[in-house]
Amino acid sequence: MGAAGKKILIIDDDNRNIYALRLVLKSKGFDCLTATDAATGLQMLQEEKEINIVLMDMMMPEMDGYEAIGIIRNTPAIADVYIVAVTAQAMVGDREKCLAAGASAYVSKPIDVDVLLELLNEQLTSRK
16 A cells, blocks of 8 residues: 555654654655654654654653643644554553553564554544
């Protein structure tokens, strides 16, 4: 399935994660925007109306992914965006905690690219 015109915002404080994700997603036809902190990501989300999906790192300094998701879900203009929680803390209950915080889906690091692409394609197909 082609992903032309599908904008993804990657919010992660680690540039290596951003670089790797962006490379894979661009190769699959996604348009990627990036932010290295949640505050910048939230601002971009409000300014860039075409963002369909956010890949949110849950463990970041200053504002973590849980707080950022709470803000997104309580901001009417952006509340409906599809958020994939990304975390290295793959502990029992983490998935539930992320989903309870308002994430639409969850993937653990290191990211299984096939699983992520399947999630993204399902989401984009269901929104048509």
